[in-house]
Amino acid sequence: MRKTTPEFRSSQLSRMAVSAVVHGLLLSWVMIVSGFGAAVVGLRMDYYFLTCPFVDQVIKNTVFNALQADPTLAAGLVRMHFHDCFIEGCDASVLIDSTKDNTAEKDSPANLSLRGYEIIDVAKRQLEAHCPGVVSCADIVAMAARDAVFFSGGPVYDIPKGRKDGRRSKIMDTINLPAPTFNASQLTRTFGLHGFTAQEMVALSGAHTLGVARCSSFKQRLSNFDSTHNVDPSIDAIFAKTLMGTCSRGDNAEQPFDMTRNNFDNAYFNALLNKAGVLTSDQTLSTSEATMGVVKAYAMNQAIFFLDFQQAMVKMGMLDVKEGAQGEVRSDCRRINN
Incomplete structure (x- = not known):
């Protein structure tokens, strides 16, 4: 792992301070962007406030450490979020492993180059140790993409939480991903x-x-x-x-x-x-x-x-979000609960 310089840490801490200042402004335009969203979709910025209040910090630290070791993983996390949301909605279906009875999304040719699964696994294990059965893999993917953008020098933004994990992941569904040859x-x-x-x-x-x-x-x-x-x-x-x-x-x-x-x-x-x-x-x-x-x-x-x-x-992070009985909170992001 590469050593973290004092300058890098100072820069990141300053950026994290800025995020707290602008959080209130971000909340207002999130409501505008979702429009139909907060009332119908039911996601909230404070969704884990009582049940797992340190979720954001766990994911931020996990992403930060991973990018210190390999900065190229930032692109993988952002792309993973996109490939998840465009198929079956933002429900972490892209994380599910294939089985002998089902070839999952991640084994599609369009997804073979996706990277960063292990980062999601690390964050999930930490969260399950402290607040088991609470934080969905879908929310982890969305927050990890947010933090990857931030730690790569991109804009500060926050996202509402409360997504549930889907129970479907089929290779055939990835035909709906935009092709690199599209005009x-x-x-x-x-x-x-x-x-x-x-x-x-x-x-x-x-x-x-x-x-x-x-x-x-x-x-x-x-x-x-x-x-x-x-x-x-x-x-x-x-x-x-x-x-x-x-x-x-x-x-x-x-x-x-x-x-x-x-x-x-x-x-x-x-x-x-x-x-x-x-x-x-x-x-x-x-x-x-x-x-x-x-x-x-x-x-x-x-x-x-x-x-x-x-x-x-x-807006993308709110595509076809699953709530309540529509989904679940997986204990292992790679497998549907039994």
């Missing part, structure tokens, strides 16, 4: 089915400021692209050579989405403006008339991106 129209339609606007879709796509893509996700852009182009013409020529160099190492070779793969910032949007988007689904955001204005705004003003991103993340 802006397909992305807008897919996100729209979940209640998101095109602007919110672009904001959520900004999570690609963290992490990498594997060659298998973008190699179709580099040869025999279409009947008139060998290479996707939307890629900068020099960047295309960079991608080719990455793919020369095989389908699993990794290419960062931007130059600051472990920092949550707006570099991703500047890369798109420079025709250096890694995936088709990235670059299309800057070439479509419906989304290019949002990309330019986020590239010019990181604060606007941060505000829109945190609001979209809160």
Whole structure:
């Protein structure tokens, strides 16, 4: 594990102090973002206040320690939350292991590159030791993503809690995840089915400021692209050579989405403006008339991106939430309770 410098600790403590100051403001816009939400969905910021009051600190410490050892896990935690919520809602279905009778979501080709499961396990074990049967795995996934954004330099935001864990996880359901080959129209339609606007879709796509893509996700852009182009013409020529160099190492070779793969910032949007988007689904955001204005705004003003991103993340975290008898609180995040 890497040593934590005093400067890093000081920076993180200062940011945590800021989060307490803005919590009241965040609560007000959470109610606005959910709109229908708090009354119908029934999630609350203080859901665990009496039953497990230290839940946030346990998860923050777990994520902090994990990112100190491996900063690349931040991208994994954010992506895990997205892949969970877009399939069966935010119910931790992505965490369930396959059995001899069922192939679960996590074994879908779309999810094989997900990382960070062990972080959720560590947090769950600690919470079960102190408040057994109380904190859902779905809430842990949502809070871990929140903290991964924060510790990577991203915006401060909080989320209402009270999600229950789902009892279904099937590989066939992952067909509903947006593909890396989607264009802006397909992305807008897919996100729209979940209640998101095109602007919110672009904001959520900004999570690609963290992490990498594997060659298998973008190699179709580099040869025999279409009947008139060998290479996707939307890629900068020099960047295309960079991608080719990455793919020369095989389908699993990794290419960062931007130059600051472990920092949550707006570099991703500047890369798109420079025709250096890694995936088709990235670059299309800057070439479509419906989304290019949002990309330019986020590239010019990181604060606007941060505000829109945190609001979209809160909204995403409330997709098809299960409550009461609709779900359960798993004792082991990888298995449905007996």
